[in-house]
Amino acid sequence: MPNTAGDQQRSSLNPNDMAEKPTSSITDADGAGPFELKAASFTLPIIRLLDNDIETVALRLGARVEKAPDFFRNTPVVIDLSDLAENAEPVALPQLVGVLRGYGMIPFGVRGANADQAAAAEALEMAILRDSYVRRTRQLGELVADMDPEPAPTTVSKTPKAPDKAPQPPTEPAQPRAAGQSGFMLITKPVRSGQRIYAAGGDLSIIAPVSSGAELMADGNIHVYGPLRGRALAGMSGNMEARIFCHDLQAELISIAGHYRVSEGIPNELRGVPVQIFLDQKILRIEKL
């Protein structure tokens, strides 16, 4: 018998939190109202500024847009200022926004801004996105290079065709491994408590135990051929078709496209056995394999 999770998976959208997790806490207790609060994460292009000379940026960006005008048309983008945060010279944010709009993009937020930049962004009515958790942890050197988590959904996964490194480096250093050419990621060593793994744009397969306190994330499916004791979040970018397959379900939390269930909501007869987890009419179901 497949089990349904009732109203457990109603989750909320907290705009300040959107770069972090799709499974934020419940704020709308009764679901009967005129709206439903839900969390969703989106994959967005980030324009990471490496130079505060807007003219150069505009020039290079123009060349880039020429090659793939459709890609940029009406595309919401986030401006990443973290590489310029220490820079003494202020970034001419209004000009930059103007340039981006001129190329058809919809710049709506900044991240990694320092106080001055944040004030400028606020004056332009742009959202200040919380600086990616990833960036901070990476600076601490906490994460394995080949297990880069990149939980922020505000990263580019659809890269424009042109391979050259224009002002918008589409992927962050450790991500190509994660996303890979095939959008697939394989982990062969145990995933320990405190580690986070994010397979951007594809499936994640693990042929080792996943400890409690570890976190698996994938835009596609998650397969665990070992005990799954940590958290598993599939369909991070909103893919409702994503599934979680695991050999031995002991998870703390399972989630597909923001519909989640915590350990307490997993019936005993489905623990410790091979299962698949999927969404059926937006209801999270766990089924024995």
Place this chain on the structure above:
Amino acid sequence: MARIIVITSGKGGVGKTTTAAALSMGLAQRGKRTVVIDFDVGLRNLDLIMGCERRVVYDFINVINGEANLNQALIRDKRCDSLYVLPASQTRDKDALSKEGVERVLGDLSDNYDFIVCDSPAGIEHGANMAMYFADDAIVVTNPEVSSVRDSDRMLGILSSRSKRAEESLEPIREYLLLTRYDPMRVANGEMLSVDDVQEILSLKLLGVVPESKAVLNASNAGIPVILDRESDAGQAYGDMVSRYLGDDVPHRFLHPEKKGLLSRIFKG
């Protein structure tokens, strides 16, 4: 080139320093030139366990800061010629451990020793990071209880991501599990995690199981590494551990409660 072994756990009070003392003494007794370094700056204990606290003049931080040379700071063990202790500073804090300084000292020691045993402080902060950063092997000391197992698991994650070997994509640190304070009686009664339970969670090579023993506290108080107490079960278990570390195939002991056999009942009453 010396092999650098870190004794780590995440959680405090599980037996890291006891293990560091026993392992270094065991290696030295087998003729390996060994130095054991206390990384617990500010809370130094290793010198007490090794029974050399009255002979500390210069310490690890003095050497890092260039205020003393290595030969001035190293304390030769009185019981074993090939064992040296490099004590921690009690008056500084852990920030005094610079990565460059630690690397230089380990590099200098590496030429003259076979094994460098690093006794890590508890926690996952700077001191613990410095102790494990340059390691070749890690012995993760774990007690059979859930919080210790969880912390060890976290520490293993850090070993596989924040160490020099991980950062430079070299061959990963060899990780071993040492289960200490194991009470077979309580395991049999279901009050304590068993070896198999811990192994299932951590999936590591088991280097040894050290039973809970009064001998450990007695040895610590007396400043004698417990491995020298050959009568005690803990001392023997540490001896087995050292043999296993060096590649011998020694069966695990002390895993089950002692059976009161007919003979012992007759003779011991």
